[in-house]
Amino acid sequence: MMARGELSAAREAFDDIVVRHQRRASRIALMYLRDAAEADEAVQDAFVRAFTRLETYRDEHPFEVWFTRILVNACVDRQRARQRRARRLVALEDLAFEPAAGRSASPERRAVGLAWREAVNAAVERLPARQREVFALCHLGDHTPRDVSMMTGMRESTVRVHLFRAVHKLRAALGAWRDLR
Amino acid sequence: MIFAEWHPDDERLLGHYADRTADQTLDQHLAWCRPCHRRLSAMTRDLEGWHLAAAEHADEAFDHQRLAAQRRGIQQRLGAAVPGRVLPFPVPGSPERHAPLARVAAAVLLVALAGAGVFRVLQMPERVSSPAASRGAPSRTTAAVRLVREGADAADLEDIDLALLRPRTAVAELRALDEFTPHVRDIVAPRR
Structure with missing residues (x-):
């Protein structure tokens, strides 16, 4: 003690x-x-x-x-x-999601920004659980596939496959937004 | 030129981005292949955009106040999670050593005061009884006897009821009970 x-x-x-x-x-x-x-x-x-x-x-x-x-x-x-x-899972849209006060961007710009973020979150939410997990750890957690392999117990090659599939799906789902942003 | 016919696929480009380590072969290729360089740039832009969107979203849900509350919660739980409170060992002659004695003395005084109060309350009922009591109402003993007798009468009646209900009650039993019961004839006969 x-x-x-x-x-x-x-x-x-x-x-x-x-x-x-x-x-x-x-x-x-x-x-x-x-x-x-x-x-x-x-x-x-x-x-x-x-x-x-x-x-x-x-x-x-x-x-x-x-x-x-x-x-x-x-x-x-x-x-x-x-x-x-x-x-029941709480949808992302239900979370407190107000933009920060005093932000300098115009209302239109902020609206587009909010819509973009919602689109990203919705697309991520639609990913299968494993892909979302790997994507979150690699991308939001800033970890390499090797680190994620140690964290999750998955083989590194499996992590890479999940990450690639996740990115492929997200790019397909969010491709239309490229020109709007 | 070497590698002229070879172009990395998206998986290789993504690995390059995710690993954050030098890939000499790929780096050499990207240095001169404009289309592949553009592909990597486009992928990087997408990834950075998603990162920013997800991070902004998370950071709004977890603002400074929430993070501070989270830290407080962690500290509280850490305090509760560690078993056993460490008590200071009493040092002879220290002021803490006299604290229990003072507490015991206070407790004794409180008990004495409470005892005196209870004693006084027990003496009060005779003086603070109802007006009926002072007008010569039956004593406590008389009332008790009355209650017992009423109970006995009720028990006798109950016995009779049971005897009547019993399927094999003998006529002799009923007659014996009848002997104890006042009869109308005994009251009416003297008037004749």
Whole structure:
């Protein structure tokens, strides 16, 4: 057991890690779970798990990779729990989605921007689960296919195939937007 | 020219983008093949656009306030997740050591005060009874006897009812019960 001082110091140090990784983690979790509240919970679960298992971390992999694996597991757990509850998924359109106040872009430009984002999110949402997972980790998480392979347990070649298929589908679905943006 | 007939497919270009590592063969090809370079640029533009759209969306859902709340939630859960609270070991002569004694003394005083209050309340009922009590109403004992007797009468009546309901009640039993019952003839006869 840690002494009180050590524990407090460990928590403070861990808070810096949280600050550094929470935004990226939240993006991944949101794309994974498609629900901001669920994503929030999954991120918290992941950080708490990471803290309580810090002694199992080996620095042969970057912390990000180790942590993202925990995050993915937390998302999977949430997803399973959600499926068990058979709760209806919250569509992205239902999320709080107001553009930031004071943005300098014109109303038309903002409207196009919003529509574009909705189109992207809808297209991503239509991807099969594995493709979406790989896409989120590679693309939003900024991880290489090799890292994603370590995070998910998939073979690297499988990750590449999923990523390629996802990108191919997205390009087909969003091709019409190229000239509008 | 070397590689003149070869052009990378989209998968190779995507791998190049995703791996973020140098691919010497591909880099050499892209350096002179304008169409492939344009293909990679178009793919990169799409990918960056999606990244931006998804990131903006996520960042709006997770604004600074939400992230701060998330951090607070994590800290709270970390506090709860670590088992066991570490209690300070008492140091002889430290002020903390006297704190329990003060608490015990206060508790004893409270119990004494509460006891005195209860004693006084127990003495009160005789003085604060109802007006009927002061007008010579039956005592507590008399009332109890009355209640017991009423209960006994009710029990006798119940016994009779049961005897009547019983299928094999003998006439003799009923007669015995009848002996205890006042009869109309005993009241009417003296008037004649």
